Amino acid sequence: MKERNAISILDYGSGNIRSAQRALERVGLEVEVTSDFERAWESSGLVVPGVGAFGSCMNQLRAVRGDEVIRARFKSDRPILGICVGMQVLFAGSEESNEEGLAILPNKVNKLAAPILPHIGWNEVTEIAQLRILKGINAERFYFVHSYAAREVTGDAKSAISNYGEDFIAAVELGPISAVQFHPEKSGDVGLQLLKNWAEVL
């Protein structure tokens, strides 16, 4: 089958996929929700959502061969957008669970050192290096809901940070991968602009 000019949202049983679907459609993308390996592989962009616990997300991801499709797309330079726990699974692991992550990003995810958790609400995101998805978006706020995050990302990845109790990685890009700890689909116009930016790299 020829490459379709449409994106897929990987449906592996994690969370509210609908809001991501609606927001991606709003920025002009044709969106298919799928748990099928082939379709997730051949789409021009793959969105990996994720809410809930790291361990159960990893298990559910493996159950639909989501780990394989993410690795395969990464190696073949095919765009991926990870959201929230869908970003965390790209790391080597999480303090939340004994399950291993995909280790595409070498660092680990830790519990945020903040007195009140989860970190819920609109927080500012600051670029360390320029990210494609943050093009034209400066010092804006995005909507976060999480208790865990990566403190750093080493290697070639470009990142943006936010702060809640401590600095943490709010967004990262490495090769075909873009990933965000916040929810662009719930971040109003700013979130839609980020999704539009992602659509432009496809």
Next chain:
Amino acid sequence: MSLATRIIPCLDVANGRVVKGIKFIDLKDAGDPVEMAAIYASEGADEITFLDITASAEGRGTTLDVLRRTAEQVFIPLTVGGGISSAEDVNQLLRAGADKISINTAAIRNPELISEIVDRFGTQVLVLSVDARRARTKSGFEVTTHGGRESAGLDALDWIESATSRGVGEILLNSMDRDGTRSGYDLEMIRRVRDICDTPLIASGGAGDIKDFARALADGADALLAASVFHFGIYRISQIKDALKGAGYVVRESSKLGKN
């Protein structure tokens, strides 16, 4: 760089219509929750809460439709509360477009429901709504049900401790003594709850004066919910945000994108 205080307007919805009295500028249809949610979102609401006060099954279906239509055009978090009594109810609401659901009476009747929802959907979807009032209990505050008309026979602080130990994402603390009075949030209640819990705390009930909002934050609230001050057009969201900013709190201001 820090987290902004959330301002959350709450809409009471019955059979698909907003039912509290509403005076709102530029509103074509004062009873349409979808239109109201969109206007609040454009005015800077950080989230929207729908309180579903529908009693019938048909009305419930209409609420799901409201949620679907709102989620199609409003890209900020949507919370729904009212009448949720099972994990299946939660599933339906999430599928229709809710990001969070709030439970009250059902959790009191069956605390195991908290664990069930959290295990299936994650803590981030669950807002524990606590309708509390002053009473002769251990802490001086008790939990009520049925909109404050009936005592649940529980001490408010004991209940919050036991419920949060099961893992809830947020607490919506409603003062039933202050609800609708516009005489200010119950600050002592906010302080007492803050002392015993490290879960995000949304203050509700009693907002009237513009200074009330900063007072609640000073006493430990993380987010502020209000209904009548918005619906009656007493304050716009931007006025509250300006007042909070003036008092030294961080708020989310309108995006600098805006021009495309």
